Amino acid sequence: MKHIVYILVIVLTSSVAVLSCAGSRSVLRSETLPNADGTPGDQAKPAARPPVDPAESTEALPLMRAIIQRVKQNAPEINKYVFLDEQSNIMVKADLTMEGTDTVGTSEDFEVVYDLQHAAPLDKSRLQVGFAVTNKQTGDIRHDSLQWNLTDDAAGLLLAFDDNYQSAWERHFEVFEKYGARVTFFVQGDLDPFCAAALARGHDVGYHTIHHLNLTQVSREVFFEETLSAVDTFRQHGIPLLSFAYPYGLWEPWMDEELAKSFKIRRGYGVTFRVYDSAAIRHGYISSKAIDNLLYKQEAAFEAIITIMFRTIKFIGGESILPLTTHDISDTADWGIMPHRLEYVLQTARDLKLRFYRYGDFF
Numbered sequence: 001m002k003h004i005v006y007i008l009v010i011v012l013t014s015s016v017a018v019l020s021c022a023g024s025r026s027v028l029r030s031e032t033l034p035n036a037d038g039t040p041g042d043q044a045k046p047a048a049r050p051p052v053d054p055a056e057s058t059e060a061l062p063l064m065r066a067i068i069q070r071v072k073q074n075a076p077e078i079n080k081y082v083f084l085d086e087q088s089n090i091m092v093k094a095d096l097t098m099e100g101t102d103t104v105g106t107s108e109d110f111e112v113v114y115d116l117q118h119a120a121p122l123d124k125s126r127l128q129v130g131f132a133v134t135n136k137q138t139g140d141i142r143h144d145s146l147q148w149n150l151t152d153d154a155a156g157l158l159l160a161f162d163d164n165y166q167s168a169w170e171r172h173f174e175v176f177e178k179y180g181a182r183v184t185f186f187v188q189g190d191l192d193p194f195c196a197a198a199l200a201r202g203h204d205v206g207y208h209t210i211h212h213l214n215l216t217q218v219s220r221e222v223f224f225e226e227t228l229s230a231v232d233t234f235r236q237h238g239i240p241l242l243s244f245a246y247p248y249g250l251w252e253p254w255m256d257e258e259l260a261k262s263f264k265i266r267r268g269y270g271v272t273f274r275v276y277d278s279a280a281i282r283h284g285y286i287s288s289k290a291i292d293n294l295l296y297k298q299e300a301a302f303e304a305i306i307t308i309m310f311r312t313i314k315f316i317g318g319e320s321i322l323p324l325t326t327h328d329i330s331d332t333a334d335w336g337i338m339p340h341r342l343e344y345v346l347q348t349a350r351d352l353k354l355r356f357y358r359y360g361d362f363f
């Protein structure tokens with residue numbers, strides 16, 4: 001998988017996932033990494049963290065007090081990073097070093113853990129975020145909180161819908177419009193009128209083969225037929241098809257080399273939270289996180305994962321882009337998203353001032 005470039009590489013343990021796409025049997029893939037019991041590995045559980053006690057910090061040592069002040073100011077130069085704990089909970093941390101003020105030549109290292117899951121909205125553009133600072137030398141831990149101002153920046157979503165659910169997608173054009181959301185539809189088969197309609201609404205269209213076969217199980221001849229035979233017709237009719245999604249996220253390196261000649265981005269699929277910047281996306285291969293109904297049986301689990309993922313990409317700053325994929329838009333489809341969940345995704349993104357990217361936006 002030499003084309004994979006992540007700005008975050010998250011290495012998890014052992015087993016492969018049972019993760020497939022609409023209408024398929026289960027498919028094994030190393031990039032889909034669940035918990036040991038087979039459940040998806042990244043459903044956020046509320047982190048056990050003590051409530052903020054403002055009184056605590058007043059007793060802190062001078063260095064600790066200075067660190068807390070820096071963290072509260074939330075300056076952009078604090079280098080925050082994403083960390084997945086053993087339960088795959090998404091966390092944001094930062095490491096800070098402070099030169100000693102009382103003893104010349106000493107320095108102490110501190111770790112900051114932010115509690116984004118429980119951040120409390122103060123108004124339309126501010127949240128109160130609790131954090132814990134640990135002095136790594138002494139083990140001293142202090143809790144405090146900061147005010148996080150949401151600003152317009154380049155953080156955003158790369159939201160995609162796969163397979164052949166054109167009628168469901170078209171019924172929700174108004175919903176996308178309501179939230180100013182532009183998305184990418186990865187269609188199968190031959191050109192149909194949906195593609196021009198989607199483009200006219202400001203969306204993008206990518207390709208997802210003719211018959212949705214597992215490409216690792218077919219001959220080279222069938223591979224080329226499935227991936228490229230219909231593409232010219234789309235392009236002759238003004239549908240650029242800049243991107244390609246592998247059915248079930250399954251591919252081999254030679255396939256990616258071949259498809260790179262025709263598609264600017266090839267897209268895989270998994271359950272792991274991954275964040276990219278535009279340079280990593282332009283490199284040509286990305287893996288997109290599934291948010292299908294099947295993966296999140298409980299409403300609270302779905303809302304928790306969306307909240308923590310979206311807050312995380314916004315909070316770590318810079319150009320953090322999160323690829324997400326689902327299929328049908330339906331209350332009953334396993335491989336699809338319930339309409340009210342779709343609105344939750346779009347509303348949460350808008351509240352956090354996240355951008356909506358299309359695959360074609362990077363070229």
Ligand SMILES: [Zn+2]
Nearest residue numbers: 021162163247
């Ligand atoms: Zn598919």
